Amino acid sequence: MDTELLKTFIEVQRTRHFGNAAENLYLTQSAVSFRIRQLEQYLGVNLFSRHRNNIQLTAAGERLLPHAEAMLNALQRAKQDVAVSAELAQPFSIAGTANVWDAFLLQGFVNSQHLFPNLCWRADSLGREQIVRQIQERGLDLAILYDAPKVDDIQVEKLGDIQLVPVSSNPGASVENWQKDHIYIDWGSSFNLQHSRLYSESVAIKHRTTSAKIALEMMLHSGGSAYLPKAMLQPHLAEQRLHLVAKAAMITKEVYAAFLPKAANLNHIIVITSHLKQLLQS
Structure with a gap:
């Protein structure tokens, strides 16, 4: 299969517009339409439903999308690895x-x-x-x-533990009141279980994020509290921009290599x- 067909499919899916996809791919709109028809004929299914300029993926298109992305990513990695091998440098991905x-x-x-x-x-x-x-x-x-x-x-190997420390921008924060402006960071399933055992689920959590850096910036600029790793906290504790929450428990996270x-x-x-x-x- 011509990978250009997959690239065109992904771009139409991203823009939901044949004209915009054509502009981004430096093609004519008719060329984009032709490529999509080619791909649909090859697969024997319709990939897009078209209703008054409202372009949506069909169920078949939804199923194709992750495969198309994986194929193009694998091809890109192969090109990089081959180029690296030609230069006698060994690739390593982490x-x-x-x-x-x-x-x-x-x-x-x-x-x-x-x-x-x-x-x-x-x-x-x-x-x-x-x-x-x-x-x-x-x-x-x-x-x-x-x-x-x-x-x-x-193969899985345990590397060690990370201590997550409860901190707040409020110097008077205590275990009784620190959750009022809590920023909940998703540290994974084991953290979620420990956190739910320690704290009442009746407290409404207004802010959630998957990034500790985002939570830290929110706390420094707008106030709040969160569980953060010790390594991120030292300069902010020293400058008293953040404060340990009195009597609140630390939570340990195990770290693994796979x-x-x-x-x-x-x-x-x-x-x-x-x-x-x-x-x-x-």
Whole structure:
């Protein structure tokens, strides 16, 4: 199949407009329409429903979308890997969920680059399901995440623990009143269970985010409280812009490395995971 057909399909889906898709792809509108017809004929289904300029994906189009994106991403990775191989540089891909990068992985990644300066690196922030799929498809060498994947062909190794500390912009915050302006950060399923055991579900949570950095900026500029990792807090506690919440419990998060046991880059993985363990213990 011509990958240009898939690119055109994704662009029409993104813009929901044949004319805009044509402009973005530097094609005529008739060329875009022809490509979509070609793809529909190849698959034997209609991919878009068209009602008075309201272009929507059909059920078949919805099913095709993740496959089209995966195929184009895999092709792009293959091109990069082939180009890198031609230059005699070895590629290495690492990914983590957003809050793993926020909590400690960014520093660990920078240090790992210094350990292996001749590697050609790719670093991504991905969701847990994407991480598991890319490891299985050999599109990812190493993943760092909080909730360990329970998949038979993926090796999981515990790296250590991260302490999440309850802090507030209010110097007088206590365990009785700190949730009034709480920013709930999604630290994963184990955190959610611990948090629900510690605190009443009757307290309405006004703000939620999947990013510790977003929560931190909200607290510093608009006030609030949240659970944040120690590594992010030290300068703000020292400057008294944030304050520990009196008598509130810390929550421990386990951190895991995930990779294929017969990965091509296994030697590098072993060294990098060892370094990350030391970083978590320091």
